[in-house]
Amino acid sequence: MTITPPALSVFETLxxxxxxxxRSWPAVFDRAQGSYLFDEDGHRYLDFFAGAGALNYGHNNPVLKRALIDYLERDGITHGLDMGTTAKRAFLESFQDNVLRPRDLPYKVMFPGPTGTNAVEAALKLARKVKGREAIVSFTNAFHGMSLGSLAVTGNAFKRAGAGIPLVHGTPMPFDNYLDGQVPDFLWFERLLEDQGSGLNTPAAVIVETVQGEGGINVARPEWLRALADLCKRRDMLLIVDDIQMGCGRTGAFFSFEEAGITPDIVTLSKSIGGYGLPMSLTLFRPELDVWEPGEHNGTFRGNNPAFVTAAAALDTYWADGQLEKQTLVRGEQIEQALIAIRAEHPGLETTHRGRGLVWGLEFGDPQRASAVAARAFELGLLIETSGPRNEVVKLLPALTVSPDELDEGLRILARAVRETA
Structure with missing residues (x-):
């Protein structure tokens, strides 16, 4: 497929x-359905980006769209702050019945604002309020959002530099396998906690992603996560799991931490919790941590009722049984086998692959190669992005509803893009 970049337009001038x-995808998109987008010239693109993980159920999912249209046509509440509404009640009941109760999770639900970084800011603020301490520990190559509190626990130097001020009260520790297994897990962390001269104030909390998406698809082992949870318990630190991109079924189970058998003190969700790509986020926490005063943390758009409608429809449709989780794991195996084949075809490219469920990364020894592959894939009709500190990882993030044929189509395009840029 030959793509003609759009002419200089209002995007460039205004x-x-x-x-x-x-900039990576020079097209003007017009409509989308399922796993495909279409530009205004009619070109079709297979989407292995899924709104950065906000579209786990695909574009314009017909079940969710019908629920949303019906709600809007009856003049259902659109903007409701934190008032009680029928849409919010239906979502909370569905979330309790389909997610919390089946997993025996006791969490209270907070609507902190419509974006992921809102959920993280609320989590950090609550942890500090509960523990009466300022320090937060995060991990190398973490990404938690673009507002100042979230940036303070984000590892990427480029994004941190945009703050323009010192980012304080956050201390990074090595993520799983950051030191290539040469040092026992948490040796440095434990030593700093024990040593009164280390300079590390006792943290209020530790925040972690079980799979670092923006950081390069770095997958934490279940045993590492269990050891982290144990460390937090022993040292009186709250454990926050940022499940904004990896939650809502991305790794198979609804929450990405389920495989490790841990129960975090606080969990952040956003992106696909709204189901339809509508802005929505949640901060979940143990009931005993609910020490907020009324209005102590708020936001004008924390009550996005259309998102409550599509979120409830998504939960009722896809999470009433275990079929989506099983399907996601099967699709993940399909991706892994394709990545193994690509690596075998190009032994000289120094590639590695890693992932879980339907999030996978193909890392190149030469970062420019990853960008070239992503650019060629776009020319061939596939949307993929790069991640990692040097953009050295081609990231695959298809919708959970992707069909085997669509997945095969995208993986064949990826293989061709690697071949034609090798």
Whole structure:
């Protein structure tokens, strides 16, 4: 497929230079359905990006769309702050019945604002309020959001630099396998906690992603996560799991930490919790941590009722049984086998692969190769992005509803893109 970049337009003349994805994908998109987007010239693109994980159920999912249209046509509440509404009640009941009760999770539900970084800011604020301490420990190559509190626990130097001020009260520790297994897990962390001269104030909490998406698809082992949970318990630190991109079934189970058999003190969700790509986020926490005063943390758009409608429809449709989880794991095996074949075809490219469920990464020894592969894939009709500190990882993030044939189509395009840029 030959793509003609759009002519200089209002995007270039009026929109800020901060725009990014449109630079990698120079097209003007017009409509989307399922795993495909279409530009205004009619070109079709297979989407292995899924709104950065916000579209786990695909574009314009017909079941969710019907629920949303019905709600809007009857003049259902759109903006409701934190008022009680029928849409919010239906979502909370569905979340309790389909997610919390089946997993025996006791969490209270907080609506902190519509984006992931809102959920993280609320989690950090609550942890500090509960423990009466300021320090938060995060991990190398973590990404938790673009507001100041979230940036303080984010590892990427480029994103941190955009803050323009010192980012304080956050201390990074090595993520799983950061030191290539040469040092026992948490040796450095434990030593700092024990040593009164280490300079590390006793943390209020530790925040972690079980799979670092923006950091390069770095997958934490279940035993590492269990050891971290134990460390937090022994040292009186709260454990926060940021499940904003890896939650809502991305790794198979609804929560990515389920495989490790841990129960975090606080969990953040956003992206696909709204089901349809509508802004929505949650901060979940143990009931005894609910020490908020009314209105102590709020936001004008924390009550996005159309998102409550599509979120409830998604939970009722896809999480009333275990079929989506099983399907996701099967699709993940399909991806892994394709990545193994690509690596075998190109032994000289120094590639590695890793992932869980339907999030996978193909790492190249030469970072420029990953960018070239992503660019060629776009020309061939596949949307994929790169991640990692040097953008050295091609990241695969298809919708959970992707069909085997669609997955095969995208993996064949990826293989061709690697071949044609080798």
């Amino acid at each position: 929109e800020s230079e901060v725009r990014s994805y449109c």
